[in-house]
Amino acid sequence: MRIVVIGGTGHVGTYLVPRLVAAGHEVAVLSRSQRSPYRPHGAWDKVPIVKVDREASEKSGKFGSVVAKLEPDVVIDMICFTEESASQLVDAVAGQVQHFLHCGTIWVHGSSEVVPTTEDAPRRPFGGYGRGKAAVERYLLDQARRHDFPATVIHPGHISGPGWVPINPAGNLDLGVFQALIDGKEVALPNLGMETLQHVHASDVADTFLAALNNRSVAVGESFHSVAGGALTLRGYAEAVSGWFGRDPNLTYLPWKEWSQAVPAEDAAATWDHIAHSPHCSMEKARRLLGFTPKFTALETLYESVTALVTAGKLTPR
Known part of the structure; x- marks a missing residue:
């Protein structure tokens, strides 16, 4: 065709x-x-x-x-x-x-x-x-x-995938969040970090x-x-990134108003969009009608994305 x-x-x-x-x-x-x-x-x-x-x-x-x-x-x-x-x-x-x-x-x-x-x-x-x-x-x-x-x-x-920046564990595109997790530095997440990304x-x-x-x-x-099967909480995502680089997660949690005032307005707006949606969608219909299931889990997808950023020199492992 x-x-x-x-x-x-x-x-x-x-x-x-x-x-x-x-x-x-x-x-x-x-x-x-x-x-x-x-x-x-x-x-x-x-x-x-x-x-x-x-x-x-x-x-x-x-x-x-x-x-x-x-x-x-x-x-x-x-x-x-x-x-x-x-x-x-x-x-x-x-x-x-x-x-x-x-x-x-x-x-x-x-x-x-x-x-x-x-x-x-x-x-x-x-x-x-x-x-x-x-x-x-x-x-x-x-x-x-x-x-x-x-x-x-x-x-x-x-x-997500190699070649561009994925939504990070704070729900925005700030590469500094990934770098802080790689370095073992403290990362603040909004609320209790239990909102989801997919x-x-x-x-x-x-x-x-x-x-x-x-x-x-x-x-x-x-x-x-x-979508990848299952959704990730912000907290679970951050803990996974820390683990990829041999770090223990160093996370703190702030109420939304306090957290949003501590980051640039553009990042706060992106995070609000993501956590207000907190998606968790099913792939059952695609499996049933199209015979399709995703090959990559969310964490596999993100690991590939983050390691590609390291290879490109945009993130620096310690």
Whole structure:
């Protein structure tokens, strides 16, 4: 099949595109060409990369036609954030594509209630990102059920892997938290450190998309989580990182108001987003319908991510 991957040079596309090529598909990637894939692979020599600024192209009403002119059998959209953006693309490729796969987020659920959260749980998103992604999901699944548009939605957790900084045990992107744990220094966590994060290896997200593509008959009209099995508490995550470097964890705990005033506002905002969601999502639906289970646990994913940062010289073991 001819597959167009929109945003295919990012975290997930780095793994997904070579696997699509290896499976015998003809693949084209749409990208702003502002980054290269995180991992080199010979398959990229066979993949044309069409340079396009999606936002600018959508403003002129031309983005859908750019995709449609590539005559795809399948579209995999990794970078759609609004219903308007989704509808412009759907209008352009409806009746042409056999399968349309969209990358969502587990944040469509909002704060966790009964855990593990299943895909049929009520949507109570908050924040612009979660609300926007929930609107896209609602629109695409409505198009599938009312108009036979062949849409599938994949909802990843905190995508992680070698080449970029994962969400740390304090719920933000401050590399200093990892370095302090490596050094055995005191690290303060908000509240009691019992809120949760749910990472997922980018490789497993890629394989979730492949599983949905290979099981089209049960995937169309459905959404699926893509997370590592189980969620990590902030405390458990921090203790694991300390242990990787032969340290005993040196953790303290502060009430949210006090903790948030002790860190930069940007870090506090990121942490609040993560702990307010405290996700813990189920992978049972993907196992049951797609035959897919993630290969990496959360800690395996994070160990690979952190050791890659050490190798890159961004973290220094003592």
